[in-house]
Amino acid sequence: VPDQDGEVVEEEIALPSPGSSLGGAFSSIIGAGAIALGGAMAGSGGGPSILGIIFFGYLAKASMDMLIEVSHNHGGTYEDLGRKCYGTAGWLAVFGSKFFFTFGGMVAYIVVIKDTFSAAFSHLLYGDNPPAHSILANANVLAIFLSVTVLLPLCLLRDMTPLSKLSLVSIAAMMSVMGIVMYLYFANPDDIRLDGGTEYERWVQVRPHILESLGTFIFTFVNHHVVHLTFESLRPELRTYENWKFVSFWSITVSILVSLGLGVFVYMTFWQQADSDMFKMYPDGWTIIYVGQLLLCFQMLLTFPFPFFVCREMLIIAMNSTYETFVACCCARPAAAAPNDAVELEEPLLDQVGLEPEMEEQQEEPQEQQQLPCWLQSERQLILPLHVMLTVSLWAFLTVLAVIAPSLGAVVDLVGCATGTIMAFILPAMFSFRIKGFSFVALLSLVVGGIVGSIGTFYSVKNLINGK
Numbered sequence: 001v002p003d004q005d006g007e008v009v010e011e012e013i014a015l016p017s018p019g020s021s022l023g024g025a026f027s028s029i030i031g032a033g034a035i036a037l038g039g040a041m042a043g044s045g046g047g048p049s050i051l052g053i054i055f056f057g058y059l060a061k062a063s064m065d066m067l068i069e070v071s072h073n074h075g076g077t078y079e080d081l082g083r084k085c086y087g088t089a090g091w092l093a094v095f096g097s098k099f100f101f102t103f104g105g106m107v108a109y110i111v112v113i114k115d116t117f118s119a120a121f122s123h124l125l126y127g128d129n130p131p132a133h134s135i136l137a138n139a140n141v142l143a144i145f146l147s148v149t150v151l152l153p154l155c156l157l158r159d160m161t162p163l164s165k166l167s168l169v170s171i172a173a174m175m176s177v178m179g180i181v182m183y184l185y186f187a188n189p190d191d192i193r194l195d196g197g198t199e200y201e202r203w204v205q206v207r208p209h210i211l212e213s214l215g216t217f218i219f220t221f222v223n224h225h226v227v228h229l230t231f232e233s234l235r236p237e238l239r240t241y242e243n244w245k246f247v248s249f250w251s252i253t254v255s256i257l258v259s260l261g262l263g264v265f266v267y268m269t270f271w272q273q274a275d276s277d278m279f280k281m282y283p284d285g286w287t288i289i290y291v292g293q294l295l296l297c298f299q300m301l302l303t304f305p306f307p308f309f310v311c312r313e314m315l316i317i318a319m320n321s322t323y324e325t326f327v328a329c330c331c332a333r334p335a336a337a338a339p340n341d342a343v344e345l346e347e348p349l350l351d352q353v354g355l356e357p358e359m360e361e362q363q364e365e366p367q368e369q370q371q372l373p374c375w376l377q378s379e380r381q382l383i384l385p386l387h388v389m390l391t392v393s394l395w396a397f398l399t400v401l402a403v404i405a406p407s408l409g410a411v412v413d414l415v416g417c418a419t420g421t422i423m424a425f426i427l428p429a430m431f432s433f434r435i436k437g438f439s440f441v442a443l444l445s446l447v448v449g450g451i452v453g454s455i456g457t458f459y460s461v462k463n464l465i466n467g468k
Contacts, residue, residue: 037262038274040213040216041213041266042270045210046202050060053220054161056218057221059445061248063243066431066445070432081208097422098419101420102314103311103398106307106398110143110147110322110414112296112297113297114139116279118138118139118143119289119293121142121283124294129372144399147395151301151304151390160306170303172285173298174299180184180261180291181266184288185269193270210257210464212460214401221255222423224415225310227307229309230247234247307411316382316390421451426449426450429443
């Protein structure tokens with residue numbers, strides 16, 4: 001940053017440790033997917049669902065490790081890795097899957113906030129008989145209010161480092177929600193528990209809707225759209241593959257335990273009648289239910305900025321790529337006069353003509369300074385006015401879309417199955433094959449991602465066509 005004399009000096013920033021990044025990774029994983037697990041278990045069966053949750057959780061962990069390993073050893077982000085392995089097609093595959101997954105997930109977060117906060121706040125304020133035309137009981141008005149006062153300030157941050165300090169608060173909120181669900185199961189057995197049939201029907205039977213539930217199991221643990229942001233939030237001296245494996249293992253393990261705690265106890269309360277929106281299943285008039293809804297809303301508010309940062313960064317990447325393509329087309333020069341056109345060929349060509357290393361460094365330094373367009377503060381950050389403009393535009397579009405949408409459940413399922421499996425399992429496996437060679441983990445990730453993505457997308461489209 002510039003000092004008082006205008007000279008550029010380095011500023012030390014306190015970055016989080018592996019423990020702090022663990023909290024940030026957990027916060028970015030646990031969300032709407034975990035809340036919907038009770039309904040998914042009702043449609044697929046108790047035992048098969050538990051096995052599926054554990055399997056997909058640790059498979060997601062393995063694919064994240066693959067992605068960080070090849071990225072750390074060869075440099076660059078997820079998009080850079082795609083371009084290195086498969087050119088423009090690889091870059092577009094990463095960009096498309098990440099963008100549509102994060103965009104759909106953010107809309108779902110705001111929808112969850114709208115549903116949970118409006119119901120809880122109106123009941124806590126007015127009791128069981130809220131006025132029909134009160135602004136404070138209007139779900140859309142309350143959602144816009146929270147979006148303006150909470151989400152927008154968080155989204156205006158440039159990175160997720162400050163949010164790592166709030167990760168423990170987010171974890172505590174989700175743990176409290178799980179505690180409320182468990183308390184309701186044990187404290188009110190006669191008021192809310194339903195009959196689930198025999199033990200075989202509850203835990204062993206594989207129900208016909210298991211294929212439709214696969215998308216929920218995967219969506220719960222897909223974190224690959226922010227995996228590089230989480231890794232880069234570590235202090236430079238701690239930014240190693242071994243430290244990342246510590247973060248990924250414990251964040252996934254805690255996420256699995258919390259997901260099982262939510263899903264299993266909701267399932268054991270309502271059995272086959274459990275619904276994805278778990279708090280709607282409980283009777284009205286219980287204050288503890290409304291407290292749980294407020295905590296869930298709070299957790300969604302803290303989770304929303306993580307995918308937002310990714311989506312905004314991807315738009316900046318797309319803008320820069322479009323600009324570079326435009327400049328290359330309009331200002332084309334002979335290859336000998338444009339050493340920056342092909343970075344991979346630059347050093348061999350310089351070696352052939354016998355340039356000294358000192359001359360090479362002198363040529364590269366001014367070129368690197370000229371490559372940064374005027375609208376960029378750094379490689380992936382816009383200058384302040386454009387940063388605010390892009391952030392507000394994207395935030396406003398997401399908020400309006402979530403407010404006017406009555407239900408996005410089926411659409412989010414489709415986006416999760418069609419893009420989540422590609423981003424979390426298929427692409428990391430293909431990149432690992434390309435760079436490291438064959439491995440059984442990459443093969444398993446590729447096969448599972450391909451099968452589950454195809455089946456889940458088919459059933460999601462079928463449900464959309466049938467209007468379910």
